[in-house]
Amino acid sequence: MSSPYQVACWLAWHGFAVFPLRPHSKRPFGNCRACGHGRCTTPHECPCLTKARPCHGLLAATTDLGQLARWWRHTPRANVGIHTGRSGLVVLDLDRKPEPPAPAAPDIPTPVTDGLHALDALTAAEQVTWPDTLTVKTPSQGRHLYFRCPEGLSVSSDATGRVGHQIDLRADGGYVVAPGCAIHAPPEDRDGTYQRCSPTTGIAELPDWLRHRVLPPAPAPAEPAPRQAPNLGAGRSGQHTAAYWRRIWHDELDKVETRPGERWRLLYAAARRLANLATHDHAPWSETETTDALLAAALRRRQRTGKPTEESTARRNIARGWLRGTHDTPDSLHGLGRTRPTGRAETPAAPSRADTGPLSQQPNRGSGPPRASTTDTSDGTGASAHPPNTPATGHHQEAA
Numbered sequence: 001m002s003s004p005y006q007v008a009c010w011l012a013w014h015g016f017a018v019f020p021l022r023p024h025s026k027r028p029f030g031n032c033r034a035c036g037h038g039r040c041t042t043p044h045e046c047p048c049l050t051k052a053r054p055c056h057g058l059l060a061a062t063t064d065l066g067q068l069a070r071w072w073r074h075t076p077r078a079n080v081g082i083h084t085g086r087s088g089l090v091v092l093d094l095d096r097k098p099e100p101p102a103p104a105a106p107d108i109p110t111p112v113t114d115g116l117h118a119l120d121a122l123t124a125a126e127q128v129t130w131p132d133t134l135t136v137k138t139p140s141q142g143r144h145l146y147f148r149c150p151e152g153l154s155v156s157s158d159a160t161g162r163v164g165h166q167i168d169l170r171a172d173g174g175y176v177v178a179p180g181c182a183i184h185a186p187p188e189d190r191d192g193t194y195q196r197c198s199p200t201t202g203i204a205e206l207p208d209w210l211r212h213r214v215l216p217p218a219p220a221p222a223e224p225a226p227r228q229a230p231n232l233g234a235g236r237s238g239q240h241t242a243a244y245w246r247r248i249w250h251d252e253l254d255k256v257e258t259r260p261g262e263r264w265r266l267l268y269a270a271a272r273r274l275a276n277l278a279t280h281d282h283a284p285w286s287e288t289e290t291t292d293a294l295l296a297a298a299l300r301r302r303q304r305t306g307k308p309t310e311e312s313t314a315r316r317n318i319a320r321g322w323l324r325g326t327h328d329t330p331d332s333l334h335g336l337g338r339t340r341p342t343g344r345a346e347t348p349a350a351p352s353r354a355d356t357g358p359l360s361q362q363p364n365r366g367s368g369p370p371r372a373s374t375t376d377t378s379d380g381t382g383a384s385a386h387p388p389n390t391p392a393t394g395h396h397q398e399a400a
Contacts, residue, residue: 139192
């Protein structure tokens with residue numbers, strides 16, 4: 001059986017950009033302290049990338065054999081991640097989560113229970129067969145179907161079911177675990193190996209019938225601008241200036257973007273406090289403005305570390321924090337936004353792949369995807385860095 005380092009080198013020789021994952025895991029390493037604090041604003045020029053430190057996750061992916069040697073000499077048991085976008089790949093990630101039946105796709109109402117049966121329904125609707133391409137069985141009994149991205153087509157990663165029920169996309173901005181790598185519990189929730197289950201080791205070009213499905217839908221018409229935010233507290237006890245609200249606003253955004261800690265708790269806490277201030281102290285921001293700004297800060301944090309953005313989970317935690325903040329009872333008339341203890345901690349939502357190298361193992365008979373007829377069983381955002389309806393003057397040091 002090939003070692004992770006041999007898998008990484010084989011993939012790099014064949015043009016796949018790879019990077020190290022934590023041993024026995026499918027997750028990237030965390031950044032070093034300097035990179036984690038946002039001091040490294042251009043990851044590709046970071047000195048860590050010429051050393052053995054596995055900083056910046058998938059942003060560090062490379063085909064440089066010398067860099068691979070440094071990484072795996074430092075952590076020989078590290079698993080291997082493939083940067084799908086940089087490798088020119090589009091991977092369909094078919095999940096098998098225990099969820100209630102749902103329509104196979106937005107335009108295919110056939111109820112299915114998982115991603116494999118969703119692809120069955122898609123191929124039936126399109127009157128085609130399952131794609132003949134490299135397919136890898138995952139430890140959860142799902143599948144990774146590898147495709148070459150056609151010239152001129154730009155495909156972004158997606159975890160919202162754009163293609164179909166329990167079908168995620170790994171493309172630009174995403175990665176998959178390389179075939180031949182094993183995960184264990186702990187740190188993951190199961191044991192298993194990513195293993196080829198297709199007769200072929202070849203990677204087919206993304207078929208025509210799938211191309212329109214991997215692209216995002218046309219953007220909806222722009223929503224009307226939100227109503228004017230409340231006044232700055234004029235005529236109230238504890239009146240505050242615009243400068244005061246700017247400081248509060250920037251402090252909360254900076255916490256989400258740069259402070260060490262569990263990002264979901266930071267996001268939830270910031271939304272909760274801003275909602276409390278808007279509700280009880282007439283702070284000059286709306287729920288829409290707060291959501292946009294906090295989401296932008298959360299995405300910048302994830303993009304800088306090279307990890308999946310998980311936008312839907314970020315939105316969910318912002319919404320939960322805002323809702324809780326609007327129901328909190330303040331113990332200050334001066335806009336501090338602190339709340340009385342409730343007796344228990346709030347838990348944020350959990351965030352809702354000749355010599356053939358690691359592909360050389362032979363698939364078992366019948367190890368391909370099951371048929372539905374036999375079984376039914378993861379700045380650039382456009383959000384303002386200034387609080388809404390306050391002057392953009394004054395001094396604020398952006399995180400590096």
